């Protein structure tokens with residue numbers, strides 16, 4: 082039995098292991114958002130070739146879903162203004178999905194020229210954030226996103242939906258789960274195959290995530306949901322554990338913990354992909370991800386940006402452990 086498939090000894094993780102899985106190991110689908118959500122907040126423009134190299138390194142580590150660009154207005158987010166160049170020059174690895182973020186039909190028409198298979202639409206869960214991020218009300222945002230979803234589905238593309246500010250909003254404060262469930266339902270009705278619940282400013286706790294899950298699961302099945310936690314208050318992993326206990330199997334994360342939103346000041350990066358993979362190793366999950374290569378990808382972008390990684394695992398591993406199995410052993414406390 083490999084270290085990756087071995088049930089671990091902590092009681093909470095063992096119960097999760099037993100509850101979530103019918104097979105030998107938990108299956109968690111990782112949806113990487115670093116090249117988009119991670120980089121969009123960087124003030125200094127990251128050249129197209131660096132973005133492409135980062136995406137290639139993440140794919141080489143075994144991540145199968147990598148949100149690679151957005152086609153938003155360059156006046157609003159300049160960092161993402163090279164979406165066409167990224168998507169036209171990006172080599173596609175077999176079996177890897179490269180979705181892009183789309184705000185409106187104009188962005189969709191541009192993206193459509195770039196050999197894309199999946200788009201993500203992103204209404205806000207609060208009025209204040211919708212006005213700042215999309216320059217329109219939640220209702221108007223949903224109307225525009227429906228136009229995008231209708232067209233994408235007609236063109237044979239997959240559509241993913243985000244709801245942002247699912248727990249708290251930097252402008253409106255705490256957000257009621259009922260409203261988030263309603264938007265989730267509307268996105269499902271539009272034909273989204275999955276809805277990612279975004280704690281955009283990272284204020285959620287295991288308690289607020291549980292309340293949110295109970296409400297949203299009245300309109301969606303667990304396999305129609307994904308969890309997207311920013312780690313501003315250091316709660317992302319405990320929030321994730323709370324969400325996984327409801328049977329959610331898709332998790333968004335960002336290489337090196339990069340991220341933030343230009344319209345949510347003070348929000349930090351997403352849950353780091355390296356930390357997520359280490360956490361999943363600990364649960365005995367078979368992620369098919371090579372954490373050593375992932376750590377290299379994280380270091381590549383942190384070095385380029387000239388700042389320390391926000392992944393605790395990347396920092397802790399240092400240069401001490403060189404192989405996938407070494408790290409898996411530490412994560413399962415089996416040394």
Ligand SMILES: CC(C)(COP(=O)([O-])OP(=O)([O-])OC[C@H]1O[C@@H](n2cnc3c(N)ncnc32)[C@H](O)[C@@H]1OP(=O)([O-])[O-])[C@@H](O)C(=O)NCCC(=O)NCCSC(=O)C[C@@](C)(O)CC(=O)[O-]
Nearest residue numbers: 152153154157184187188203214215216243245279281342
């Ligand atoms: C929605 C808009 C476009 C409205 O922006 P607007 O200014 O209201 O748009 P408009 O329709 O009035 O058009 C104004 C100008 O923008 C142009 N324009 C309009 N659309 C596009 C486009 N797609 N691509 C290129 N150009 C565009 C349009 O052609 C026009 O050009 P002009 O005639 O002045 O020369 C703008 O507010 C926008 O781009 N917002 C996106 C902001 C953003 O990217 N935020 C970060 C992503 S969301 C996020 O991070 C949260 C998430 C998803 O990760 C979940 C979580 O973390 O929880």
